[in-house]
Amino acid sequence: MAKVVVVTSGKGGVGKTTSTAALGAALAQGGERVAVVDFDVGLRNLDLIMGAERRVVFDMINVIQGEAKLTQALIRDKRLESLFLLPASQTRDKDALTGEGVARVIAELRQSFDWVLCDSPAGIERGALLAMHHADIAVVVTNPEVSSVRDSDRIIGMLDSKTERAERGERIERHLLLTRYDQARAERGDMLKVEDVLDILSIPLLGIIPESQEVLRASNVGAPVTLNAPVSAPARAYTDAVRRLRGETVEMSIPSDRVGLVARLFGRRVA
């Protein structure tokens, strides 16, 4: 039975889509069957970050409205055969995404995948609520910055009260994914430290993703950073996060691009 994970944050631009793609690819690299689902109706981006934008034929709303079968809408990744994308609609009205329709799609995805990763839209409105509603696990993406931390706090409150699990009186597993972290600035006292954010939000830490130019490079070519630059700092951080998500105990570290420089130069020359 699949685990349904929502990648959420409240605030926009903190790295939800980047993280959904990177975590999804890393899980699939480990042999798991993974579906990444874009919930950002009208502002879909997951297809672009995954490099599948030219292969989108049907989307989730087509499936909900019976215009396509789920199997027709799912796009298989070119690089990883167990990784699939369900795109969001770019043109339809947001209201076409109904609670009942989403429930059906998620239930069907649960049947054929090990992991279903839902990329939430920004905000705390209907779209974000729909994305989190069926989740067993939430990955709360947060930047070490006041407005992002505040919005994450708000989202954590909603996870605890507005999800299906919460309504049944069960707990939803929540994890903090701290992204765009700059250790040098944190050490200088100019950026919230990992411990500060953990103290304030008090949910367990899934990983620390450093600020890195490899993320932009990966998005330029349309590949999750874990596939495009597997030895880069953010890729290693995402890979560790995935191992924790799967229940392994992995020592927490903040990977740095500097350490991997030699390996990266070498890797490029060989490729």
Place this chain on the structure above:
Amino acid sequence: MSSILDLFRRRPTANLARERLQILLSHERASAGQEGLIITLREEILAVIARHVVVDRDQVQVKVERTGESSILEIDVTMPIPRAKLRAASC
């Protein structure tokens, strides 16, 4: 006037960010997320009290404060002095 010296004079700002967040969020948590729970608790507590004493609705305050993984429930009821005692005092 900004000079190169300003770079060295600059104070770290992360501590201030942390403090501001802690204050803000303790307020927001008490109000936003717990609103529904507070309304229910307040109504039920009022009903229980009303069975025994006559109290003004405004005299019952219910607050929930989240601290880490748990919450503190504060109930503040201003009760009138029971009639029997009043009479005893006036005798």
